[in-house]
Amino acid sequence: MIGHPTPLAGVFRIEPKVYGDERGFFFESFNARGFSSLTGYSGSFVQDNHSRSMRGVLRGLHYQILQPQGKLVRVIEGEVYDVAVDIRRHSPTFGQHYGCVLSAENRQMLWIPPGFAHGFLTLSEHAEFLYKTTDYWLATAERSLRWDDPTLAISWPTPSGVTPLLSAKDRVGKCLAEAEVYEDL
Numbered sequence: 001m002i003g004h005p006t007p008l009a010g011v012f013r014i015e016p017k018v019y020g021d022e023r024g025f026f027f028e029s030f031n032a033r034g035f036s037s038l039t040g041y042s043g044s045f046v047q048d049n050h051s052r053s054m055r056g057v058l059r060g061l062h063y064q065i066l067q068p069q070g071k072l073v074r075v076i077e078g079e080v081y082d083v084a085v086d087i088r089r090h091s092p093t094f095g096q097h098y099g100c101v102l103s104a105e106n107r108q109m110l111w112i113p114p115g116f117a118h119g120f121l122t123l124s125e126h127a128e129f130l131y132k133t134t135d136y137w138l139a140t141a142e143r144s145l146r147w148d149d150p151t152l153a154i155s156w157p158t159p160s161g162v163t164p165l166l167s168a169k170d171r172v173g174k175c176l177a178e179a180e181v182y183e184d185l
């Protein structure tokens with residue numbers, strides 16, 4: 001696999017080595033030794049998640065203020081625009097984001113270590129989204145940042161004038177200025 005550093009320290013876009021032949025393809029979607037060597041992260045993953053979304057759904061921007069989760073995310077059907085936002089108060093890139101297209105076609109993954117809010121916009125008719133997390137879900141610690149917080153200035157590739165489909169929780173996300181952030185990461 002090839003790791004592409006991003007402007008956010010610790011966040012990597014990962015291209016797996018894909019073996020194609022007349023039957024189809026094979027690739028290792030996770031290899032602990034290779035992942036640790038590439039990212040420098042040696043923690044374990046404790047949960048695998050899978051969501052399916054229809055075009056226009058935006059899930060995020062989410063994080064857990066306690067038990068912060070690292071996430072290794074990928075798409076196995078369709079295409080999404082995936083975004084990580086640095087919410088580590090003392091980080092030189094605090095408030096900055098990185099976004100990229102993840103798709104079944106490009107087979108790319110994004111590694112987002114603990115310390116970031118995460119979300120994605122569904123670009124295809126449907127998208128199946130898989131991700132590994134480094135800590136367990138803790139509902140009481142879940143927080144949402146507004147997807148359209150002007151201070152984040154995320155250029156979501158939404159069709160002009162179309163508001164994404166959001167969960168009730170995401171419709172009342174906080175702007176970064178009012179949100180709880182990571183003081184110790």
Ligand SMILES: Cc1cn([C@H]2C[C@H](O)[C@@H](COP(=O)(O)OP(=O)(O)O[C@H]3O[C@H](C)C(=O)[C@H](O)[C@H]3O)O2)c(=O)[nH]c1=O
Nearest residue numbers: 047049051059060062063071118119120136137138167
């Ligand atoms: C996250 C999670 C949720 N749930 C339950 C809680 C709800 O009854 C249902 C849907 O949860 P929610 O609407 O929070 O799902 P998403 O909007 O996809 O949330 C995720 O969206 C963005 C992309 C993220 O990065 C987070 O991992 C996660 O917050 O699944 C669980 O049982 N376990 C879990 O780990």
